[in-house]
Amino acid sequence: xxxxxxxxxxxxxxxxxxxxxxxxxxxxxxxxxxxxxxxxxxxxxxxxxxxxxxxxxxxxxxxxxxxxxxxxxxxxxxxxxxxxxxxxxxxxxxxxxxxxxxxxxxxxxxxxxxxxxxxxxxxxxxxxxxxxxxxxxxxxxxxxxxxxxxxxxxxxxxxxxxxxxxxxxxxxxxxxxxxxxxxxxxxxxxxxxxxxxxxxxxxxxxxxxxxxxxxxxxxxxxxxxxxxxxxxxxxxxxxxxxxxxxxxxxxxxxxxxxxxxxxxxxxxxxxxxxxxxxxxxxxxxxxxxxxxxxxxxxxxxxxxxxxxxxxxxxxxxxxxxxxxxxxxxxxxxxxxxxxxxxxxxxxxxxxxxxxxxxxxxxxxxxxxxxxxxxxxxxxxxxxxxxxxxxxxxxxxxxxxxxxxxxxxxxxxxxxxxxxxxxxxxxxxxxxxxxxxxxxxxxxxxxxxxxxxxxxxxxxxxxxxxxxxxxxxxxxxxxxxxxxxxxxxxxxxxxxxxxxxxxxxxxxxxxxxxxxxxxxxxxxxxxxxxxxxxxxxxxxxxxxxxxxxxxxxxxxxxxxxxxxxxxxxxxxxxxxxxxxxxxxxxxxxxxxxxxxxxxxxxxxxxxxxxxxxxxxxxxxxxxxxxxxxxxxxxxxxxxxx
Amino acid sequence: xxxxxxxxxxxxxxxxxxxxxxxxxxxxxxxxxxxxxxxxxxxxxxxxxxxxxxxxxxxxxxxxxxxxxxxxxxxxxxxxxxxxxxxxxxxxxxxxxxxxxxxxxxxxxxxxxxxxxxxxxxxxxxxxxxxxxxxxxxxxxxxxxxxxxxxxxxxxxxxxxxxxxxxxxxxxxxxxxxxxxxxxxxxxxxxxxxxxxxxxxxxxxxxxxxxxxxxxxxxxxxxxxxxxxxxxxxxxxxxxxxxxxxxxxxxxxxxxxxxxxxxxxxxxxxxxxxxxxxxxxxxxxxxxxxxxxxxxxxxxxxxxxxxxx
Numbered sequence: 001x002x003x004x005x006x007x008x009x010x011x012x013x014x015x016x017x018x019x020x021x022x023x024x025x026x027x028x029x030x031x032x033x034x035x036x037x038x039x040x041x042x043x044x045x046x047x048x049x050x051x052x053x054x055x056x057x058x059x060x061x062x063x064x065x066x067x068x069x070x071x072x073x074x075x076x077x078x079x080x081x082x083x084x085x086x087x088x089x090x091x092x093x094x095x096x097x098x099x100x101x102x103x104x105x106x107x108x109x110x111x112x113x114x115x116x117x118x119x120x121x122x123x124x125x126x127x128x129x130x131x132x133x134x135x136x137x138x139x140x141x142x143x144x145x146x147x148x149x150x151x152x153x154x155x156x157x158x159x160x161x162x163x164x165x166x167x168x169x170x171x172x173x174x175x176x177x178x179x180x181x182x183x184x185x186x187x188x189x190x191x192x193x194x195x196x197x198x199x200x201x202x203x204x205x206x207x208x209x210x211x212x213x214x215x216x217x218x219x220x221x222x223x224x225x226x227x228x229x230x231x232x233x234x235x236x237x238x239x240x241x242x243x244x245x246x247x248x249x250x251x252x253x254x255x256x257x258x259x260x261x262x263x264x265x266x267x268x269x270x271x272x273x274x275x276x277x278x279x280x281x282x283x284x285x286x287x288x289x290x291x292x293x294x295x296x297x298x299x300x301x302x303x304x305x306x307x308x309x310x311x312x313x314x315x316x317x318x319x320x321x322x323x324x325x326x327x328x329x330x331x332x333x334x335x336x337x338x339x340x341x342x343x344x345x346x347x348x349x350x351x352x353x354x355x356x357x358x359x360x361x362x363x364x365x366x367x368x369x370x371x372x373x374x375x376x377x378x379x380x381x382x383x384x385x386x387x388x389x390x391x392x393x394x395x396x397x398x399x400x401x402x403x404x405x406x407x408x409x410x411x412x413x414x415x416x417x418x419x420x421x422x423x424x425x426x427x428x429x430x431x432x433x434x435x436x437x438x439x440x441x442x443x444x445x446x447x448x449x450x451x452x453x454x455x456x457x458x459x460x461x462x463x464x465x466x467x468x469x470x471x472x473x474x475x476x477x478x479x480x481x482x483x484x485x486x487x488x489x490x491x492x493x494x495x496x497x498x499x500x501x502x503x504x505x506x507x508x509x510x511x512x513x514x515x516x517x518x519x520x521x522x523x524x525x526x527x528x529x530x531x532x533x534x535x536x537x538x539x540x541x542x543x544x545x546x547x548x549x550x551x552x553x554x555x556x557x558x559x560x561x562x563x564x565x566x567x568x569x570x571x572x573x574x575x576x577x578x579x580x581x582x583x584x585x586x587x588x589x590x591x592x593x594x595x596x597x598x599x600x601x602x603x604x605x606x607x608x609x610x611x612x613x614x615x616x617x618x619x620x621x622x623x624x625x626x627x628x629x630x631x632x633x634x635x636x637x638x639x640x
Numbered sequence: 641x642x643x644x645x646x647x648x649x650x651x652x653x654x655x656x657x658x659x660x661x662x663x664x665x666x667x668x669x670x671x672x673x674x675x676x677x678x679x680x681x682x683x684x685x686x687x688x689x690x691x692x693x694x695x696x697x698x699x700x701x702x703x704x705x706x707x708x709x710x711x712x713x714x715x716x717x718x719x720x721x722x723x724x725x726x727x728x729x730x731x732x733x734x735x736x737x738x739x740x741x742x743x744x745x746x747x748x749x750x751x752x753x754x755x756x757x758x759x760x761x762x763x764x765x766x767x768x769x770x771x772x773x774x775x776x777x778x779x780x781x782x783x784x785x786x787x788x789x790x791x792x793x794x795x796x797x798x799x800x801x802x803x804x805x806x807x808x809x810x811x812x813x814x815x816x817x818x819x820x821x822x823x824x825x826x827x828x829x830x831x832x833x834x835x836x837x838x839x840x841x842x843x844x845x846x847x848x849x850x851x852x853x854x855x856x857x858x859x860x861x862x863x864x865x866x867x868x869x870x871x872x873x874x875x876x877x878x879x880x881x882x883x884x885x886x887x888x889x890x891x892x893x894x895x896x897x898x899x900x901x902x903x904x905x906x907x908x909x910x911x912x913x914x915x916x917x918x919x920x921x922x923x924x925x926x927x928x929x930x931x932x933x934x935x936x937x938x939x940x941x942x943x944x945x946x947x948x949x
Binding site for chain 2: 019132434
């Protein structure tokens, strides 16, 4: 099989205008629009070949690249020494050796009407993450099907993800028509099959095009081999399909504030990229979440003030009034604001090797706001191949599930389907800083709008004043057998003797009652600490000095409890006992069991302990007796 | 006056350059809002010129709130040094020039030291400067269309504390949500021009009237031919073979770097439209003029892992 390297249509041979009238050409090309699209398909569907073909037919391949392509095709090509277009879009060295692409690559080509950015992502199951990433910025998706194979499991998976990411413009490119004798019957068979599935996932429409990427049929010019196909060619459709920015102009104005521009005392501008709608000087706006209103004084740009600006543009707005507005706020049309809430239902796509831990605080970035958020256990996980809902307690790499999420403060948002700019978010691990998930908001949970804190007449100050003490949470952390409970007990005795009101929450007694439904997996450990933290906070609100003795192995959860408490009320005590010492003591015989394999997920043995980085108090139980340690902690508390 | 009486805002589909500009501005602002100590790497080429222009737009009416850093090799074209100083001054920005002191002391040069020249002046020099000034984010003008391995480069590219790039450990970039968080000692290279192509850059320079180094335009210049490359004799440090006399030829450059390493093309394109015309009609890709790329297909990727852009 030989690739036909002759461009099919003279339209994409270097424009005559270039040679004859470059100024006219430049003028024409300044008015080009831009479309971003994603191609989905497996290695065998001919995806790379199709992209290579588009680059080639739009004259994006230069002679030197072609020479190196010919050389590479002979060395590592899959076309028996003929030109292998797939090599044009291949990337990192390690991947080339494996013969597969394993990441998102962006390719560029242009015609007289449009510039195109293609997100090229692999179709392998384990790379859901990459496809979701590529789809998040796409206006359109090209889903490739091998005409010989028809609709496969992976076709369904790709279609589901494309639909999940809200892409409305879907092309079903039925490829390799040359290998099924350009059969009209086969084409319609596949289209019918796909229609059923599209309906099932709620995809409203799609455009099927019969093509051959290798031969060039219906890519640029209509194929003489398929006179029965009357629809647009692939490229013609790509040139005409609507782009998202234009669609977003029809909605109410939204602009997340990126940066406040204050070059001097006379100027205060709010810089951002308009996510939806249009804006003009004189328009009434509202700043969320505060709800303060003003009017737009000017739309400032380097090229002079504008009469109007539209979705997609990056601008700087000034207001008629001096109102508070900072990064993370959203400027909206005054009479059509978006919602503000702190609890949502959302779909999450998990993107990290480390699985999701329900209850653990993550950073959530949405628009330009970054807040702390925690996720509940999934309501269900979605099997992307069968679309079945599965029961799940957590989400692993590439898993997709529906969860509730709550943020530490109310944020302006919109449903993802209405406005991806204010409905799409990422979750970031607070320790590793990795992007661990992508999320799409469905709606705010009603209770987040309707439940308000009961304003208490006797507040925490009153409780504390009555007891003549300042409330504290003294948090003991350390390995099993390090001496946490022993020291905490001594501390409480001393506090009692001093007339202080205290209470000791202990790992063992809490696990027999409040937390008896929890085991020792990472997810359960997180939930264990979350509950203890909440109980400790309530007790501190009641004015008590709360002592807690839990292994609490993870930094994130200890930090979560710290952040529940007012500044200075959380005292972290690191009971520092080397593993060997704790194991030698083995008061409860647990280490022996763990070493024997009879006890799973035991901290220090087969589950990690993350020592505190900045504990208020550290006691070394090797050089210090329990009595001395308790004395030191009490004197610290009394001096606060 | 009530604003309701005004005609509705007309629908306007943004052009590709408007969308690219808006995206780049968004990226520049995200960095400034999050970084402790950002810097813009300024190489004086056409891509740097575009990036600097976009920075002026992003922060107007304030000047860009970060300095420019030129990692100098002492072997750039003279015309580049002239524009460098002028551009920084016009933008109202501080210009930091760093020359690797070891390379300076050892007299490292492209004629005698081969790839060591790039390694020491550029790769090591860049790392030294970032460490010396404690910059946590550096803007670079690289584009994804330049070379195959760059097609997968993120807009925000994370580097370990020793400035290494790990292709397996980069963050997914969804929508326009960039995760800008990093641990102490880590740094980020940010490429605001990721989605621009060479033609986009030229069109934008044309449309916006951005000043670029005159070397991009053709004029008679003294050249010698070495290993298939036309090299310009820009000063008297160029070692001529016995009897070798530079010839005056009408040439220009498609890409700029160290003058002894940068091949010229014979051309009559003396204006911007003519340059674009030539670029569109030409049949070899932009990077061919750079001596650094000819080794092997994955060479850029290796350089990148070591810390070169």
